Amino acid sequence: MTKSDGTKFGKSEGGAIWLDPEMTSPYAFYQFWFNTDDRDVGRYLRFFSFKSREELLSVEKEMAERPAARAGQRTLAAELTALVHGPEVADDVIAASHALFGRGALDRLMPATLQAALAEAGLHRVQGELPPAANLFRDTGLVASMNEARRAIAEGGAYINNERVTDGDAAVPRDALLHGRFLVLRRGKRTFAGVEVA
Numbered sequence: 318m319t320k321s322d323g324t325k326f327g328k329s330e331g332g333a334i335w336l337d338p339e340m341t342s343p344y345a346f347y348q349f350w351f352n353t354d355d356r357d358v359g360r361y362l363r364f365f366s367f368k369s370r371e372e373l374l375s376v377e378k379e380m381a382e383r384p385a386a387r388a389g390q391r392t393l394a395a396e397l398t399a400l401v402h403g404p405e406v407a408d409d410v411i412a413a414s415h416a417l418f419g420r421g422a423l424d425r426l427m428p429a430t431l432q433a434a435l436a437e438a439g440l441h442r443v444q445g446e447l448p449p450a451a452n453l454f455r456d457t458g459l460v461a462s463m464n465e466a467r468r469a470i471a472e473g474g475a476y477i478n479n480e481r482v483t484d485g486d487a488a489v490p491r492d493a494l495l496h497g498r499f500l501v502l503r504r505g506k507r508t509f510a511g512v513e514v515a
Contacts, residue, residue: 321356342433343402347410350394351387355380359398365430366396408436415510417501419479430441430497435499435511443514450477451485457502458508469504476503 319325334349335341341349352360362368368376375416379388391490401408413434415421423431432440440458451466454475460466469475470485478493478501491514494500500512 319331321354323368342437343398343406344411344413344430345437347394347398347407347414348400348437350397351390351414353390353393355384355389357391361404362389362393366390367394367400367413368406411513415505416479419476419503422497423478423501428499431450431495431501432511432513433497435501435503435513438510440511440513444513445489445515446515447489449486450475450482453477453489453500453502453512454485457505457512459502459508459510474505478499479503 318373333341333381334346338346344486350361355433358380359373362373362376366373376389379386391494395407395411398410402410408431409427412421413430416423416426417438426434439458441453442458447453451463451470454460454466454469456465460469466475471501473481475482475485477489489500491511494514498514500514501509502512503509
């Protein structure tokens with residue numbers, strides 16, 4: 318099978334996707350399908366989906382009318398994740414995807430799902446006390462320098478656990494940790510990283 322750009326679909330071209338959750342986490346599996354090129358979505362839905370012809374036409378119509386909504390990618394990713402990992406896991410992964418991008422409650426995510434999602438983005442480990450917020454943004458690589466961290470905070474584009482950071486010099490309190498050990502740092506709408514505290 319090839320993608321619309323002519324490259325092979327599968328492990329020989331890199332970016333292998335596995336059904337085994339030990340090799341590809343359910344979150345990474347969902348994101349793989351969610352990031353499908355617009356030109357491939359309809360074809361993949363017809364190949365891999367059990368949706369009726371009418372349902373597929375409805376999804377394709379929505380894709381044409383509102384491409385930014387990514388209805389095809391959402392449908393493809395949700396259906397295949399539910400098929401391979403089960404509906405409950407798919408629901409948890411979808412909730413994680415929403416929460417990580419500021420559209421859901423992070424504290425409702427299962428610890429394993431949160432950890433897998435953060436591992437995909439890059440999980441920075443901290444021993445002992447939590448440093449100030451600006452340091453965390455720099456240390457996770459979300460920004461290149463302390464000046465850039467302070468600028469992102471001053472401009473209102475820095476979040477910890479989906480809460481806007483207002484003071485980059487204040488230490489992050491331990492009670493902010495999700496499941497007693499995780500923080501989700503986000504810069505802007507789409508760039509995030511994780512912190513795990515030991």
